[in-house]
Amino acid sequence: MSNYLLFIVLPYVSLVIFIIGSIYRYKSRGFSVSSISSQFLEGRRLFWGSQPFHWGLFVLFFGHLIAFLFPKAVLAWNGEPMRLLILEITAFAFGLSAFIGVILLVQRRLTNRRVQIVTSKMDVIVFLILLVQIISGLLVAYHNRWGSSWFASFLTPYIRSIFVFDPQIDAIASVNSWSLKIHVVSAFTLIAFIPFTRFMHFLVYPLDYLWRSYQQVVWNWNRKAIRTSRAHSFGKKSKNN
Amino acid sequence: MKTDFQLLKTLKSRFYMQSIQTKMKLLIFSGVLIFSVTHLYGENSDEIFKKNCSSCHTIGGGRLVGSDLKGITSKRTEEWLLKWTKSSQTLIKSGDAEAKRISDEFGGLIMPDQLLSDNDIKSIFAYIASKGDNPSSASVTSAVSNTSDNATESDIQKGKFIFEGIQRLSNHGPACISCHNINYKGVLEGGLLAKDLTDVFSRMGGDAGLRGILGAPPFPAMTESYKYHPITDEEIGYIIAFLNKVDKDKENQKVSSFNPLLYGGGGGVVGLLIIYWLLWFGRKKYTVKKEIFNRQLESI
Numbered sequence: 001m002s003n004y005l006l007f008i009v010l011p012y013v014s015l016v017i018f019i020i021g022s023i024y025r026y027k028s029r030g031f032s033v034s035s036i037s038s039q040f041l042e043g044r045r046l047f048w049g050s051q052p053f054h055w056g057l058f059v060l061f062f063g064h065l066i067a068f069l070f071p072k073a074v075l076a077w078n079g080e081p082m083r084l085l086i087l088e089i090t091a092f093a094f095g096l097s098a099f100i101g102v103i104l105l106v107q108r109r110l111t112n113r114r115v116q117i118v119t120s121k122m123d124v125i126v127f128l129i130l131l132v133q134i135i136s137g138l139l140v141a142y143h144n145r146w147g148s149s150w151f152a153s154f155l156t157p158y159i160r161s162i163f164v165f166d167p168q169i170d171a172i173a174s175v176n177s178w179s180l181k182i183h184v185v186s187a188f189t190l191i192a193f194i195p196f197t198r199f200m201h202f203l204v205y206p207l208d209y210l211w212r213s214y215q216q217v218v219w220n221w222n223r224k225a226i227r228t229s230r231a232h233s234f235g236k237k238s239k240n241n
Numbered sequence: 242m243k244t245d246f247q248l249l250k251t252l253k254s255r256f257y258m259q260s261i262q263t264k265m266k267l268l269i270f271s272g273v274l275i276f277s278v279t280h281l282y283g284e285n286s287d288e289i290f291k292k293n294c295s296s297c298h299t300i301g302g303g304r305l306v307g308s309d310l311k312g313i314t315s316k317r318t319e320e321w322l323l324k325w326t327k328s329s330q331t332l333i334k335s336g337d338a339e340a341k342r343i344s345d346e347f348g349g350l351i352m353p354d355q356l357l358s359d360n361d362i363k364s365i366f367a368y369i370a371s372k373g374d375n376p377s378s379a380s381v382t383s384a385v386s387n388t389s390d391n392a393t394e395s396d397i398q399k400g401k402f403i404f405e406g407i408q409r410l411s412n413h414g415p416a417c418i419s420c421h422n423i424n425y426k427g428v429l430e431g432g433l434l435a436k437d438l439t440d441v442f443s444r445m446g447g448d449a450g451l452r453g454i455l456g457a458p459p460f461p462a463m464t465e466s467y468k469y470h471p472i473t474d475e476e477i478g479y480i481i482a483f484l485n486k487v488d489k490d491k492e493n494q495k496v497s498s499f500n501p502l503l504y505g506g507g508g509g510v511v512g513l514l515i516i517y518w519l520l521w522f523g524r525k526k527y528t529v530k531k532e533i534f535n536r537q538l539e540s541i
Contacts (some may be wrong), residue, residue: 044526052510075415079406083427084418085501092502093509100510108426142502149406149419152464170461177434180458 003173006185011162014192021195022203028239035201041114047106055103059094060137064151068159073153087148088141095138102130121185122197127191132186139179256512284367289361297352297449300372307352307455308343314370319363326362328354330459350446354459387448394483400483403476405429414470417480420462424494425487430501435462442481442488451481 026033067074079085088158106127109115141147154171161168170186194200290300297306313322317339324332325340329352332340344350355362392400402408405428406416421438422431431438445451455477458464472480487494 021385024443040530047521047524047526055513057537072413073414075406076409078419079409079416081405081407081418084406085429085505088502089509091503092506092515096506096510097513142433142500144434145430145502146419149415150432150462150466151529153415153419154462157465159467168465171465172462174461176435180434204250222462228249 002177003169007158007169007172008167010185010188012027012190014188016163017192018194022200023199025195026203032201033204034202035198038115038118042112045104045108045112049101049104051101052097053105056094056096056098056101058168060098062149063091063094067148067151070189071156072147074152078197084146084149088146091148092138092141098238100133102127102134106131109209117175125193126197126199129186129190129238131135132182133190135210136179136183136186140177140183144177144180264517266356286361287362289357290365290368293355293357294365296451297446306350306449307347309370309455311372311376314366315374322366323362325352326355326357327364327500328459330354350444350450351454351459354457354464380502383532387485390443390479391480392485396482398478400479400481400486401425401428403480404483410470410476411473412470414467414472423484423487424491426494430499432492435460437493438484438487440488442484448481451484452477455480457500469527 075089109119109123109127144150158168158172174182175181190199194203285298293312298310301309301311314425315327321332321337321339329340329344333344357365372454399408404417404423406418410416417438418429418431419434420432422440436452440453445454455472456474458467
């Protein structure tokens with residue numbers, strides 16, 4: 001019964017909330033779709049939290065996605081024990097990177113008063129979900145190792161079964177690993193919380209920053225002159241990009 | 242000379258005789274067909290028994306890997322037998338006392354789930370019932386011969402490669418090492434999601450037990466993994482040969498306490514932190530405001 005709730009009902013409820021909620025928020029309150037930066041308030045500790053955290057999550061997110069989309073390729077890669085080791089160690093290192101990052105970010109938010117001012121209740125939930133997700137993921141990788149191989153073997157079919165509306169939960173329900181079950185459940189919980197939290201910002205990653213032309217920022221300190229200026233002109237597109 | 246009328250009569254009677262002959266032929270043919278179908282059906286349950294059950298069970302021949310099934314139908318209800326055959330583990334987990342007792346009696350040895358239709362299972366038990374009602378008196382356990390005892394070095398080596406994944410399974414199933422660990426020199430530390438297989442050969446009933454499990458895995462995660470990628474009989478033979486060898490050699494194997502993930506991951510994350518540091522070495526290390534404040538301080 002609880003398996004039915006956790007591995008069938010929860011995924012569908014989460015996905016529906018995620019899709020409808022995200023579209024609604026983007027359409028009705030588009031400018032709130034962001035993760036409000038606190039870099040102006042505190043930058044030094046943010047770097048050592050944010051960089052390891054985001055790079056860790058970035059690599060792990062795509063790692064999970066690849067194992068879901070191309071399970072046969074992952075199994076083929078893991079065929080050679082050395083390649084399996086390289087993959088698992090790399091993934092574990094990025095997992096630790098995300099863990100170190102999130103711990104530093106939590107610590108920063110708890111101890112820096114300027115950051116506390118801009119902290120919302122939802123940020124607390126975001127941190128709780130992330131901590132559960134990252135710690136359970138590391139425990140799975142360590143205590144139930146070679147996750148890349150068994151993910152491709154029986155979790156990919158489970159997730160696929162969710163998307164084709166024919167959920168098969170025997171395998172995931174039978175697994176003798178609490179950390180894995182917690183990891184899966186908290187992943188679906190995270191998806192449900194996306195529209196209500198700063199998680200939303202991963203959907204609007206500013207990819208065009210990679211190829212847009214440079215912006216020239218002019219620091220003009222005569223603010224009165226700026227306010228009263230009648231000589232505004234549009235900037236020229238840079239020629240070096 | 243025959244008249245036209247007589248000719249017509251002769252033709253008519255011939256035609257009549259031919260039609261009777263055709264009908265007779267049809268009748269005989271149908272009879273043969275019905276007989277052979279019923280006969281085949283009878284053979285069918287025998288065949289199913291031989292294919293699915295006989296590697297572990299006998300009917301009146303004594304205990305093999307599993308119990309002697311003679312007279313089983315008089316001991317248990319059809320409903321119970323259906324449940325047990327389809328998934329013994331589900332029945333045990335449901336708290337059925339009899340199922341648990343049997344599991345304990347056989348030292349927790351797992352009977353693989355049989356992916357057979359209700360009708361097939363019923364016909365097997367009808368076949369067993371036809372062999373006699375009285376429970377078998379042959380209580381002596383038959384000696385189980387393990388053909389893997391005579392496996393060649395090359396077979397064992399093939400099994401090792403399949404176990405590790407170096408030799409891919411021909412139907413592209415995942416390698417054993419994904420979920421299982423064994424303590425054997427020269428084999429990478431295995432997965433820890435499922436049971437350790439170092440002594441699985443003696444624990445799970447030797448050749449017959451392992452062949453049953455690998456042919457039709459009774460554990461849901463394993464069932465799912467090999468549902469569309471079954472392991473071939475030949476590959477099962479190699480794997481069993483290797484596991485037999487591992488089981489025999491287990492006393493000589495060192496238990497490795499080295500965990501590649503811990504050291505590799507720890508070293509890796511230090512490397513990553515250095516890379517982040519170098520990549521953004523020229524970053525603005527303080528807030529923009531700090532510079533503004535400093536400038537303002539200078540101007541005062």
